[in-house]
Structures are given as C-alpha cells and as structure tokens.
Amino acid sequence: MRTLLIAALILAAPLAAAQAPASPAPAAALPRTASPPGAEAYIISPRDGATVTSPVRVQFGLKGMGVAPAGVKFENTGHHHLLIDTDAPADAGAPLPATDKIVHFGKGQTEASVPLSPGKHTLQLLLGDQNHVPHNPPVISSKITITVTR
Numbered sequence: 578m579r580t581l582l583i584a585a586l587i588l589a590a591p592l593a594a595a596q597a598p599a600s601p602a603p604a605a606a607l608p609r610t611a612s613p614p615g616a617e618a619y620i621i622s623p624r625d626g627a628t629v630t631s632p633v634r635v636q637f638g639l640k641g642m643g644v645a646p647a648g649v650k651f652e653n654t655g656h657h658h659l660l661i662d663t664d665a666p667a668d669a670g671a672p673l674p675a676t677d678k679i680v681h682f683g684k685g686q687t688e689a690s691v692p693l694s695p696g697k698h699t700l701q702l703l704l705g706d707q708n709h710v711p712h713n714p715p716v717i718s719s720k721i722t723i724t725v726t727r
C-alpha cells in the first residue's frame with residue numbers, strides 16, 4: 578500500500594508542481610483532483626432545444642479523461658453527475674450532494690434513462706472525482722434545455 582501511495586505521489590508530482598501550492602492540503606480537507614488540460618464533458622443526446630418524451634435517454638460524453646466508479650482513485654478519471662434544473666453548487670471543493678436534482682452515476686454509467694415531467698428542463702453534466710468532488714478546474718458540460726411533451 579505504501580509503495581502504491583508513493584508511486585501515486587510521484588505520478589502526481591508534475592501536475593502538482595504546475596498548478597498547486599507547494600504546501601499539502603490539511604489532512605481533514607478533501608483535496609481537489611486536477612483535471613488534465615482540454616478535458617471536456619458534453620451531453621451527446623438529447624440535443625440542446627430538443628423535444629422529447631419521458632423517460633429521457635441521456636448519453637454522457639467525455640473527452641480527455643476516462644470514467645471510473647466512485648471510490649476508485651485512478652489518474653485522470655471521474656464519474657458523471659447529471660444536474661437537472663439546477664446549477665452546479667457554488668462550493669466546488671465539497672462533495673456533490675445526492676439529491677433529485679444532482680444525480681450521481683457512481684458505477685461509471687455513461688448514459689441514463691431519466692424520468693422528467695412535461696415541460697422545459699435543463700440538463701448539465703459535471704464530473705466528480707472518487708470522492709464526488711468536482712475536479713480543478715471543473716469538467717462541466719454546457720447546459721442544455723429540452724422540452725418534455727409527455
């Protein structure tokens with residue numbers, strides 16, 4: 578275990594040197610995981626402005642990173658969270674809460690069937706690390722608006 582930790586530290590060192598202050602975070606705080614340059618989350622479908630029926634099949638796109646289940650620490654990975662009719666929480670350094678508007682896909686899912694009431698809804702993807710904390714900088718999609726007819 579100790580060897581693994583040291584190896585992880587060595588691997589993380591160039592990133593940490595580039596973006597983080599030299600002093601380590603306090604032990605009690607959850608450290609934020611760096612995202613690689615160019616990482617991008619996006620909603621493959623539905624398209625922005627689409628008219629759809631419920632349940633809505635939402636496909637999650639991710640570029641420049643991989644998907645890993647929650648609880649698994651692996652460089653440049655995370656799991657998807659679907660923000661439904663809400664913005665990302667202001668405190669980007671805290672684990673995302675699990676609510677009916679912030680849905681975790683901690684098994685590493687890359688699509689979901691989402692029941693939505695008729696009317697307009699917004700959807701947005703936000704990647705979280707193994708502790709459900711958004712990366713630094715956050716890997717977040719643009720927000721789309723869809724209309725559910727029934």
Ligand SMILES: [Cu+2]
Binds near residue numbers: 647656658682708709
């Ligand atoms: Cu999560």
